[in-house]
Amino acid sequence: MKEKLMKFMYGRYGNDELNQFLFKLVFVSLIISLLSGRASFFGEIFYILALIMVVFIYFRMFSKNFNKRYSERTLYLNFHNKVKLSLDKQNKIKEQKKSYAFFKCPSCKQKVRVPKGKGKISIHCPKCNVDFIKRS
Numbered sequence: 001m002k003e004k005l006m007k008f009m010y011g012r013y014g015n016d017e018l019n020q021f022l023f024k025l026v027f028v029s030l031i032i033s034l035l036s037g038r039a040s041f042f043g044e045i046f047y048i049l050a051l052i053m054v055v056f057i058y059f060r061m062f063s064k065n066f067n068k069r070y071s072e073r074t075l076y077l078n079f080h081n082k083v084k085l086s087l088d089k090q091n092k093i094k095e096q097k098k099s100y101a102f103f104k105c106p107s108c109k110q111k112v113r114v115p116k117g118k119g120k121i122s123i124h125c126p127k128c129n130v131d132f133i134k135r136s
Ligand SMILES: [Zn+2]
Pocket: 105, 106, 107, 108, 109, 110, 125, 126, 127, 128, 129, 130
């Protein structure tokens, strides 16, 4: 049995990060489908979506067109990295907002970062050397 399977999978693409991601999407879609009820509109849509993704996953696993699958994988990885980068950036901003207040310089519109909770302070713009008063 195992030999047969190995023979069958020989020369076929198999699994990759995109398939793993699609598996997760299938799982989420099925849960949404279950929660909204199979007979409802959303239940139906997400059930069909899950089925389509399962078919696509198997299609990719058994595919012999490696070039096409690699380019799909690259597309996915690029997308994944972009999302991750922007999430990291947002987290960083959130983290900074906890301890810093951000002000725009009234003369050059440069964003200036100052420690939070210091009361009324004079802020020095590093770009145009203007000082302005704000409450942090
Ligand atoms: Zn300025």
